[in-house]
Amino acid sequence: MxxxxxxxxxxxxxxxxxxxxxxxxxxxxxxxxxxxxxxxxxxxxxxxxxxxxxxxxxxxxxxxxxxxxxxxxxxxxxxxxxxxxxxxxxxxxxxxxxxxxxxxxxxxxxxxxxxxxxxxxxxxxxxxxxxxxxxxxxxxxxxxxxxxxxxxxxxxxxxxxxxxxxxxxxxxxxxxxxxxxVENISERHIEQFPEFEDRQHFLTIGNFLHEPNYNALLYLKETIWKGIKQQLPEAELHNYGAYASQKVNQLHNAKDGFLIKGFAEDVNDVMQQSKVLLAPIRFGAGLKGKLFDAMQNGTPFVSTSHGVEGIVDKTNQDFICDNADDFINYAVNLYQDESVWNAQKSLGFDILKNQFxxxxxxxxxxxxxxxxxxxxxxxxxxxxxxxxxxxxxxxxxxxxxxxxxxxxx
The missing domain is CATH 3.40.50.2000 (Glycogen Phosphorylase B;)
Known part of the structure; x- marks a missing residue:
């Protein structure tokens, strides 16, 4: 029985x-x-x-x-x-x-x-x-x-x-x-992911009802994205998430490349199209699913100490940025430098394999x-x-x- x-x-x-x-x-x-x-x-x-x-x-x-x-x-x-x-x-x-x-x-x-x-x-x-x-x-x-x-x-x-x-x-x-x-990801599967030159734009994703996600979205809008856009005028930030309210949709600004995309039917698809995930999480707890989605799709990310808690033990990683200027500069570097991008992509696969x-x-x-x-x-x-x-x-x-x-x- x-x-x-x-x-x-x-x-x-x-x-x-x-x-x-x-x-x-x-x-x-x-x-x-x-x-x-x-x-x-x-x-x-x-x-x-x-x-x-x-x-x-x-x-x-x-x-x-x-x-x-x-x-x-x-x-x-x-x-x-x-x-x-x-x-x-x-x-x-x-x-x-x-x-x-x-x-x-x-x-x-x-x-x-x-x-x-x-x-x-x-x-x-x-x-x-x-x-x-x-x-x-x-x-x-x-x-x-x-x-x-x-x-x-x-x-x-x-x-x-x-x-x-x-x-x-x-x-x-x-x-x-x-x-x-996390299921083991085979080398054959990894080889099928789009490479650096086949991806474009930045991405953020998360349920907009979750207060840490909404706070991070405002931080991106008011502080982070302006600094990135000044250095990368052709780049866009695609913001995905469930339950986009009126106050969320009002943040959409096509001229600035700050786009509210709403609910993502297939997170793997949007991750693999994007070059870099931005996750400036300033408070919260637990593991951040968006970072796991990124690593599973070979998408490097920039986050904070709160964001990577429980995932990365070392605090000296370049992609852990609690300061706005550091966050902006590393995001731009990651977006432009293929060697840095590939190194972090490989690190993500290692983290999943060895820790989860x-x-x-x-x-x-x-x-x-x-x-x-x-x-x-x-x-x-x-x-x-x-x-x-x-x-x-x-x-x-x-x-x-x-x-x-x-x-x-």
């Missing part, structure tokens, strides 16, 4: 719109390869960009927040594993899973650390360093409590693993480093899941803080949900 996995999604996966959507599809692919029968449930409304999970054999179920119908649903399904997509879904549904299916393994996919992103965004607004004053926010308390209530949390970045272990003293037993899972091999990380995750399933009781006994947070006197989300449920009935 197939093992059952229930994924409770914060949103329905949109792999063409966001890195989070791509990440979710990678996890689904892994569990399918392990023989799991997968049900994806979400209380979120579907968008036109949502992937049709039925086409890959994943059942879709719409669920309600603060409603007893979920209790009947999970009792009937009896999953072996539940995967919470971000801590907010664990807050809403975790206590119901524990109450009705206490033997089910509970996994949390953080996507990125929401509290870290929030801390960096506020520090950026305050023009300040990210200190504990910013890190120890209310979101941190909620997100880390969720990690303790789960059996294992999937962390996408080495930098975030380090923060959780060193600053917040979370035990290794509750964390598992699982970055983007799908087969290597899937093997480690497989072993971790097996160990959990073999001795779940002992694992939970060692997580006393998690036991405290499961105790009924501390389950504020449970009683808030029941209050809302009673109020709505």
């Amino acid at each position: 197939n093992k059952k996995l229930l994924i409770i999604g914060f949103v329905w996966p949109e792999p063409k719109s966001s890195a989070a959507g791509s990440r979710m599809m990678q996890l689904i692919s892994f569990f399918q390869s392990e023989g799991y029968q997968i049900t994806f449930a979400s209380a979120c409304a579907k968008s036109d960009n949502a992937f049709d999970l039925l086409t890959i054999g994943v059942d879709k179920v719409a669920i309600e927040l603060n409603h007893a119908s979920f209790d009947d649903f999970i009792l009937d399904l009896k999953p072996d594993v539940v995967l919470f997509d971000r801590f907010m879904t664990e807050e809403q549904f975790g206590w119901r899973v524990s109450q009705h299916c206490p033997e089910t393994i509970k996994l949390l996919d953080t996507e990125d650390l929401h509290f870290l992103r929030r801390a960096r965004q506020q520090a950026f607004k305050d023009d300040s360093e990210v200190t504990n004053h910013y890190l120890l926010n209310d979101t941190a308390k909620r997100e880390i409590a969720s990690m303790y209530r789960c059996d294992l949390s999937l962390i996408i970045s080495k930098a975030e693993m380090s923060l959780l272990k060193n600053t917040f003293q979370i035990e290794d037993s509750l964390l598992h480093y699982l970055p983007f899972l 091999s799908k087969s290597e990380f899937e093997s480690g995750f497989r072993m971790r899941l097996f160990a959990l399933s073999e001795d779940l009781e002992t694992h939970r006994q060692q997580n006393f803080i998690g036991q405290l947070l499961q105790h009924h006197t501390m389950q504020s989300t449970k009683f808030m949900s029941k209050w809302i449920e009673a109020k709505n009935s």
Whole structure:
């Protein structure tokens, strides 16, 4: 009999719109390869960009927040594993899973650390360093409590693993480093990519609803692009992304070569047409999917320390530019110098091969899941803080949900 996995999604996966959507599809692919029968449930409304999970054999179920119908649903399904997509879904549904299916393994996919992103965004607004004053926010308390209530949390970045272990003293037993899972790219496939002389223009891409992306777009418009355009008057910047609002579209200026292109149906196509990706990300967390898309398509990029966090350990790389002038000058040099362009292109392939091999990380995750399933009781006994947070006197989300449920009935 197939093992059952229930994924409770914060949103329905949109792999063409966001890195989070791509990440979710990678996890689904892994569990399918392990023989799991997968049900994806979400209380979120579907968008036109949502992937049709039925086409890959994943059942879709719409669920309600603060409603007893979920209790009947999970009792009937009896999953072996539940995967919470971000801590907010664990807050809403975790206590119901524990109450009705206490033997089910509970996994949390953080996507990125929401509290870290929030801390960096506020520090950026305050023009300040990210200190504990910013890190120890209310979101941190909620997100880390969720990690303790789960059996294992999937962390996408080495930098975030380090923060959780060193600053917040979370035990290794509750964390598992699982970055983007990248298929090996063959030399034959690499040889088919367009070369330096066959590409033109600059590119940026990212969901415009994501605040770090919108901030980077404004930074490009107001500061970066002017400096590049002065040195490369024939160049254009093609800005792609899902959910372009009126305020985004108003940034379009054909005369300046600053073009809002909107949703990209095929990210690989637009990457391979472009010569350089610009990603001046000034705050955020997690891994940046746009940089992985660039490396997988042989497209060199210019980014910031925040942008490359968890991807490049060395801070002395020329393509890591936190200063506007440095960013502009390196982007122009990369665009014009074929030897520099080819060197960074090769570096990108090396990074993917050596640091993000799908087969290597899937093997480690497989072993971790097996160990959990073999001795779940002992694992939970060692997580006393998690036991405290499961105790009924501390389950504020449970009683808030029941209050809302009673109020709505």
